Amino acid sequence: MTIAAGVDFGTLSVRVSLLDSERGRLGTASVNYPLHRKREDPDFATQSHEDQMHALVQAMRDVLQQSVVNGTDVVALALDTTGSSVIAVDAQVRPLDEYLLWCDHRAHKEARQITALARAEGLEAIDWCGGVYSHEWGFAKLLYWLRNNPEKRKRFATALEHCDMVAATLIGVTEPALVSRSICAMGHKWLWNPRWGGLPPQEFLSRLDPLFEGIRAKLDGIYRTSDYIAGHLSHHWAREMGLKPGIPIPVGAFDAHWDAIGAGCREGDVVNVVGTSTCIIAMSRETRLVPGVCGVVPGSVHPEFTGIEAGLSATGDIFDAIARRAGTDVRTLSAGLEEYTPGQTGLLRVSWDNGDRTVLVNPDLGGLTLGWNLIHTAKDELFAAIEGTAFHTRIILERLSEYGVPVERVINSGGIPQNNVVLNQVYADVLGKTVLVPDGVPTSLGSGIFALVAAGVFASIEEAQQKMCLPLKAYTPRPEAVERYNELFRLYREVYFAFGRPGSAAAEMGHVLPELRRIAAQARVATSEPKLSLM
Numbered sequence: 001m002t003i004a005a006g007v008d009f010g011t012l013s014v015r016v017s018l019l020d021s022e023r024g025r026l027g028t029a030s031v032n033y034p035l036h037r038k039r040e041d042p043d044f045a046t047q048s049h050e051d052q053m054h055a056l057v058q059a060m061r062d063v064l065q066q067s068v069v070n071g072t073d074v075v076a077l078a079l080d081t082t083g084s085s086v087i088a089v090d091a092q093v094r095p096l097d098e099y100l101l102w103c104d105h106r107a108h109k110e111a112r113q114i115t116a117l118a119r120a121e122g123l124e125a126i127d128w129c130g131g132v133y134s135h136e137w138g139f140a141k142l143l144y145w146l147r148n149n150p151e152k153r154k155r156f157a158t159a160l161e162h163c164d165m166v167a168a169t170l171i172g173v174t175e176p177a178l179v180s181r182s183i184c185a186m187g188h189k190w191l192w193n194p195r196w197g198g199l200p201p202q203e204f205l206s207r208l209d210p211l212f213e214g215i216r217a218k219l220d221g222i223y224r225t226s227d228y229i230a231g232h233l234s235h236h237w238a239r240e241m242g243l244k245p246g247i248p249i250p251v252g253a254f255d256a257h258w259d260a261i262g263a264g265c266r267e268g269d270v271v272n273v274v275g276t277s278t279c280i281i282a283m284s285r286e287t288r289l290v291p292g293v294c295g296v297v298p299g300s301v302h303p304e305f306t307g308i309e310a311g312l313s314a315t316g317d318i319f320d321a322i323a324r325r326a327g328t329d330v331r332t333l334s335a336g337l338e339e340y341t342p343g344q345t346g347l348l349r350v351s352w353d354n355g356d357r358t359v360l361v362n363p364d365l366g367g368l369t370l371g372w373n374l375i376h377t378a379k380d381e382l383f384a385a386i387e388g389t390a391f392h393t394r395i396i397l398e399r400l401s402e403y404g405v406p407v408e409r410v411i412n413s414g415g416i417p418q419n420n421v422v423l424n425q426v427y428a429d430v431l432g433k434t435v436l437v438p439d440g441v442p443t444s445l446g447s448g449i450f451a452l453v454a455a456g457v458f459a460s461i462e463e464a465q466q467k468m469c470l471p472l473k474a475y476t477p478r479p480e481a482v483e484r485y486n487e488l489f490r491l492y493r494e495v496y497f498a499f500g501r502p503g504s505a506a507a508e509m510g511h512v513l514p515e516l517r518r519i520a521a522q523a524r525v526a527t528s529e530p531k532l533s534l535m
Contacts, residue, residue: 060243078252080259084188100144351367
């Protein structure tokens with residue numbers, strides 16, 4: 001019996017799980033921390049590193065107590081975090097400010113400048129992140145911070161991703177050059193790739209803004225995949241958390257990527273980590289560009305594979321917004337959705353409420369719903385939104401397949417699939433594939449797996465997955481539903497590309513609304529249509 005701790009930092013809380021090498025998860029505890037917003041600036045979203053560390057200490061102590069585990073028996077700790085969540089630090093790796101969280105959207109101007117210059121100069125890196133650099137990513141956030149904090153520039157030594165900052169703190173690193181940087185984080189959000197020698201050339205960065213002069217050197221350090229040890233737990237933080245000092249801490253990663261590992265991801269799988277947004281994670285032996293896919297990075301998900309990240313900019317957030325506008329919540333509004341049949345609403349809803357992350361990579365789009373009549377309800381819209389996110393997911397999966405990424409199994413993970421059987425069945429019917437869902441909460445299992453491997457308990461990630469991952473429930477596509485959704489998907493695809501691509505050619509759209517009405521009428525009279533099964 002060997003015990004390791006897996007830590008998952010989310011947007012609003014940190015979760016700590018204790019995993020036993022023989023019995024699996026022994027217990028889990030989570031503690032919230034504040035997300036700082038400003039009513040006058042909806043793009044503002046920051047978080048305190050100190051608040052997060054206090055929450056980690058409390059969550060660790062809580063799970064040790066609940067699980068009746070002696071902290072000295074924990075042999076390793078691994079952590080994943082949100083990203084790109086960026087913090088500026090001084091020469092002693094002390095925070096100069098709060099994290100600019102992944103959902104801080106103030107860096108629009110900086111992102112557009114990076115995109116424009118990269119395209120003008122033919123920077124290869126921009127092609128590997130979908131052709132557009134996002135305001136949610138590292139260089140844009142750092143440039144925004146430097147431009148808007150002139151009084152702190154003299155003390156600025158480097159910027160760190162959330163996962164690297166927490167690991168450095170726990171280890172006790174006090175020199176920026178000694179911080180281990182996650183290839184997962186830097187590859188997906190900072191234009192890093194071994195193909196072009198790591199980060200973009202300093203000449204390119206200096207042309208972006210003189211404030212970036214010398215920034216490449218400041219971001220230098222030890223770039224590692226998560227099969228490397230970042231360091232060992234310091235005496236101070238061991239005492240705070242009630243653990244044994246000196247236990248190994250591997251290089252961290254992003255939460256969605258390790259959620260995929262915790263859900264049992266292997267080559268040939270696509271994991272939809274469905275939460276407020278959706279991160280779509282896959283792995284491939286080969287490294288090749290996939291147009292419109294926002295991250296293709298060797299070693300980012302699994303050290304031995306190329307990690308591929310795509311996704312939807314909003315999923316659960318869309319469902320919440322529909323319920324909020326109706327003066328209710330998603331759980332209440334969802335009652336009765338299992339009685340809906342494919343296409344019966346006559347609505348076609350495109351999930352661009354927060355822009356398009358993949359494959360159009362266009363943050364300037366907005367939600368689009370076609371087919372409204374005078375008796376449609378918020379419940380109808382919610383069901384159409386579930387269908388729409390499934391259609392959008394199918395567009396992404398077809399793009400992955402088109403460029404050689406194997407899509408053999410589909411796993412729905414994250415917070416929503418464990419509580420929404422309607423969504424899982426709709427996804428199976430729309431994708432025409434069996435959808436697998438972990439039977440339980442996989443969050444923090446991935447970090448626990450990496451901790452156990454770091455401690456030498458398991459020889460490989462695959463061996464640890466076989467022992468630690470939860471069993472999978474299967475949602476099987478229904479032939480009649482698949483047939484109707486194939487009709488609807490053809491319409492969705494036409495609308496998606498016609499409305500979503502700037503400068504797209506003129507497209508005939510006059511057939512879309514009549515087709516939606518026809519499909520809805522068929523759904524209403526098909527009394528033998530199988531209903532969604534509550535599993």
